[in-house]
Amino acid sequence: MLKEFREFIARGNVMDMAVGIIIGAAFTAIVTSLVDDLINPIIGLVTGGVDFTNKYIVLSGEVAAGTGLETARESGAAIFAYGSFLMAVLNFLIVAWVVFMLVKAVNRAKSMAIEEEKVEEAPAGPTQEELLAQIRDLLATRAA
Known part of the structure; x- marks a missing residue:
């Protein structure tokens, strides 16, 4: 069972998925900051802070x-x-x-x-x- 687990983890797909999830989490922080800190204030200014x-x-x-x-x-x-x-x-x-x-x-x-x-x-x-x-x-x- 340990051997199967090692083979599963060593597959390229699992590592690619892990990297994608980590990059996705970092990217989420960037997009959230972009929306909350830059775009929403501009929209609030245009709409009068509604x-x-x-x-x-x-x-x-x-x-x-x-x-x-x-x-x-x-x-x-x-x-x-x-x-x-x-x-x-x-x-x-x-x-x-x-x-x-x-x-x-x-x-x-x-x-x-x-x-x-x-x-x-x-x-x-x-x-x-x-x-x-x-x-x-x-x-x-x-x-x-």
Whole structure:
């Protein structure tokens, strides 16, 4: 059993997956910081600082007007917290857009690198078949 476990861990797929998870976790921190520290403040500036997080409807129970969402939840009332949901959807869309733009930039950089490789490669010259066809044509012209 130990031997099987060692073989499983030593496989390339497991190591690739581990590296992907570690890089993904680090990348998540970068994207989260980008959204929270750079993009959300700009959106807040444009929208006048509107924050829907504390928007809710009391379904049952009593909550004083103007009470924050957390306090309303702690009161034991049934709360329909549509504002938190809207903010979660908005944050998801922002993060998805940022990831899309980053992936698009990486793909563009990859395609540019591939095109540069193609340009740098010198033409290989004629193939054997092309040379043989030229020799055949020359021999045919001499014979005629």
